[in-house]
């Protein structure tokens with residue numbers, strides 16, 4: 001496993017396991033137990049995924065020492081205030097059945113981000129979370145947050161895949177010492193990613209799958225990746241990405257796939273903001 005060092009000195013595995021869209025508790029617990037058995041040491045969940053209990057149960061059942069598993073969760077929009085963040089964090093920790101988190105993220109750049117960040121800073125100072133960060137913050141969101149707060153986010157978890165590559169955003173994050181973590185490294189299969197001819201040809205040259213090429217390309221860019229799968233053979237495949245290297249020419253061919261826009265939605269689109277904040281109101 002490769003590790004990255006966050007801006008506060010904490011170490012984070014560069015490859016982890018995401019559990020979005022595994023709402024069934026038994027299925028989620030089995031998936032995380034399998035992932036830990038395969039060798040993953042970073043598990044990415046969120047309050048809004050509805051599976052923190054199952055993640056915590058799997059971590060405890062694994063018998064792996066707690067300090068060897070990096071557990072991330074996220075604060076949902078309905079808790080984006082000072083009191084809400086404290087309450088949301090306590091509820092997350094309780095559901096996970098853990099006594100600290102490795103990384104706690106804002107899930108979305110909406111709501112009272114300044115009040116909520118003050119609470120995050122206090123949780124960090126208390127030592128109940130080893131690092132704090134954000135998700136879905138574009139550089140302008142991040143610049144605004146950092147201009148009026150004390151602790152620089154350690155991580156920004158943003159959509160990144162071969163169709164939406166985020167090179168400029170990565171440059172900005174690196175300039176501010178914020179680690180870039182990608183979500184949906186396979187774009188959840190959008191744009192027929194798993195049959196993309198460029199990725200298929202590159203994979204063929206290395207005896208690797210499209211999924212492995214998509215992950216390797218991000219790892220070589222220094223990005224933290226958290227692919228999701230409920231199938232053990234795919235977990236193993238997605239973990240087996242440290243024994244080959246993409247050439248500069250292959251990296252350039254993948255760079256040419258960039259469409260410069262989300263395959264999901266933009267967090268700058270008012271319709272997206274209304275949709276996400278509307279979900280929060282209905283919680």
Ligand SMILES: NC(=O)c1ccc[n+]([C@@H]2O[C@H](COP(=O)([O-])OP(=O)(O)OC[C@H]3O[C@@H](n4cnc5c(N)ncnc54)[C@H](OP(=O)(O)O)[C@@H]3O)[C@@H](O)[C@H]2O)c1
Nearest residue numbers: 018019020044135183184185186187188211227228229230
């Ligand atoms: N912060 C945010 O707003 C945000 C948003 C989205 C996601 N995330 C995080 O990022 C993680 C990853 O993103 P994601 O789950 O949305 O999507 P993803 O990892 O891009 O794609 C997951 C999909 O790919 C399939 N798959 C996995 N490995 C495969 C392989 N080797 N070959 C073929 N198909 C494969 C999975 O199917 P099977 O499960 O059937 O194998 C699933 O349908 C999430 O789980 C979550 O932790 C965060």
